[in-house]
Amino acid sequence: MxxxxxxxxxxxxxxxxxxxxxxxxxxxxxxxxxxxxxxxxxxxxxxxxxxxxxxxxxxxxxxxxxxxxxxxxxxxxxxxxxxxxxxxxxxxxxxxxxxxxxxxxxxxxxxxxxxxxxxxxxxxxxxxxxxxxxxxxxxxxxxxxxxxxxxxxxxxxxxxxxxxxxxxxxxxxxxxxxxxxxxDLSASGAALHASRVVRRGTDVTLIGHGAMVATLLDAAELAAAEGVSAEVVDLRSLSPIDYAPILESVRRTGRAVVVQEAPQQVSVGSEIAATVGERAFYSLQSPVLRVSGYDTPFPPAKLEGVYLPDVDRILEAVDRALAH
Amino acid sequence: MATDAIRLLSPEGVLIESEENAAWLPLISALSEQQLLDFHRQMAVIRRFDIEAGNLQRQGQLALWIPSLGQEAAQVGSGYAARAQDTIFPAYREHVVGRIRGVDPMRIIELLRGQDHGGWDPKQHGNFHLYTLVIGSQSLHATGYAMGVAFDGAAATGDPERDEAVLVYFGDGATSQGDVSEALVFAASYQTPQVFFLQNNHWAISVPVATQSRTPLYRRAAGYGVAGLRVDGNDALAAYAVTRTALDEARAGLGPRFVEALTYRMGAHTTSDDPTKYRDDAELEYWTAHDPIARFEAFLRGRGVGDDFFASVAEEGEDLAADVRRRTLALESPPATKIFDHVYTDPHPDVAEQRAWLLAYEASFGGQA
Missing domain, CATH: 3.40.50.970 (Thiamin diphosphate (ThDP)-binding fold, Pyr/PP domains)
Structure with a gap:
């Protein structure tokens, strides 16, 4: 290491x-x-x-x-x-x-x-x-x-x-x-297109990639302080998407929130939400929710904090998922 | 015809042995009688094929046909100028060049029928790459390939029998594309062993070349730091001599070259086009009188080539046309699972899953996929 x-x-x-x-x-x-x-x-x-x-x-x-x-x-x-x-x-x-x-x-x-x-x-x-x-x-x-x-x-x-x-x-x-x-310079530990569970949890599955993974881990930490156990999946690959760990997780937690910086319309997050709905429908206890950038151009930098998903918007979605 | 175009054969088919042609004439003298006959044979046979393919499209056998009618001299001259070790990137109308490099014309028929998006492996077919339908995109592929030739040390060793060069075709419409401009920039920066061969056929579908450029196109090359020349593109010998020289200069490490061949698209852009809507009869009459094949035939007859040869060429053209028709009518649709072949090189789970689904779906009808 x-x-x-x-x-x-x-x-x-x-x-x-x-x-x-x-x-x-x-x-x-x-x-x-x-x-x-x-x-x-x-x-x-x-x-x-x-x-x-x-x-x-x-x-x-x-x-x-x-x-x-x-x-x-x-x-x-x-x-x-x-x-x-x-x-x-x-x-x-x-x-x-x-x-x-x-x-x-x-x-x-x-x-x-x-x-x-x-x-x-x-x-x-x-x-x-x-x-x-x-x-x-x-x-x-x-x-x-x-x-x-x-x-x-x-x-x-x-x-x-x-x-x-x-x-x-x-x-x-x-x-x-x-x-x-x-x-770890000796071994990669995962195939290029494998997604990976990076935090174990039981109540809700948080899914994201890139910079959002760190934000999801922060959100999961805050959720834990409030008694909510969030699992976090790092997608790593967006095409192809490795659904097995995602579906396995959602079948356990019954809830999923997909988070991305990209706009929501016709996005990777939308694709994951649709697929989870198709393949884990009977395990779901709430609709799959998306937290994304807004469907606007990326805003001027002084407003990027409004545009980009942060822990508060993620936890708001977690609350909505858990309300079902 | 612009006066700044290099011309070795007069419209009447007489070799112009002038002082200003002195640099090019030795390249023509070096051609054997057989080579000269082959120039004519390739042009005439492909023209006959071209007409047959157009007919096949009209009869519903092809989705589209792209005629090369009128541009055969620019293609045969430049095509024969390339050496065996050279790599060629066509646009989509270079049927004569493809035949010279060993591509069965049926592969082009299959492409335009909708059997395949490509059709041949360039490495097995004279290093003649696939047709590219997005205008000008291939110019960058050619430049990148030529960068690789230079990086490999496969050019500029001083041995023209071994040194490689790259020849890329594009049209007057393509000169307005950013990719052609970027290709010229990259070629100049990396001093690629490459010839840009522009067939200026005067029309980009319905838009005249004056809309693409207000300067003679070969002069643009100088703006990129690339030497450019203009030839009479309906003169197969001029196209040969100038392209041969440009390729040999490029392979010798002197940098990229640009050749503009002034020619004319005597037919439609494609079978979807109707040129009567945008060009007048007088223009077509002028260019018909400057037909490149008639000019070359007159040149050969002036050298004593007789009726027997021209009859044999006509027969070869008829045979090819009949063979292409027969083989086209015998074509069957590709298997449904061809959709999924070679989307990726390495295994891909989504493609494998969708392929399996299609097979199961087809099987559910009790038939075969």
Missing amino acids: TTMTMAKALNEGLRAAMRADEKVLLMGEDIGTLGGVFRVTEGLKSEFGPRRVLDTPLAESGIVGSAIGLAMRGYRPVCEIQFDGFVYPAFDQITSQLAKQTYRHGGAQSFPVVIRIPYGGHIGAVEHHQESPEAYFAHTAGLRVVAPATPHDAYWMIQEAIAGNDPVVFLEPKSRYWPKGEV
């Missing part, structure tokens, strides 16, 4: 992946000499050189589109999109090209491209810098979508995403870049 931040864990995970396979290369804006605006790639250009850590021109579609060509040549590109809200210029290359290439090629060619996106709120930034775009990508067949919540998962999941043979949208909760956590 060692202790490090998620930013450092990602850095170490990328370093390990690059050492393990010389076909792994990193590409993105400001990721080389500067080490990325969040310093996740710090030191990698000096270790691996400019041919493997590319400071690209400032064009997101160009980054992803050329990564597809590099994959055709046998490379395993890892693209960094600088901020969540800047991924949309690459939307065609991600959803119409990257996601569908394996299908189009009838399996004759794999497209192991990882797209890292620092995402989510809580950092008081300007417009386009705090969004949660996961639903667009989870909705697209051919992509895998994952989001670590801890330094340990970040270290292992980035390596597993790179080692896999499919495109992966890798969402990094940027508000969790700097808190330290324990990392």
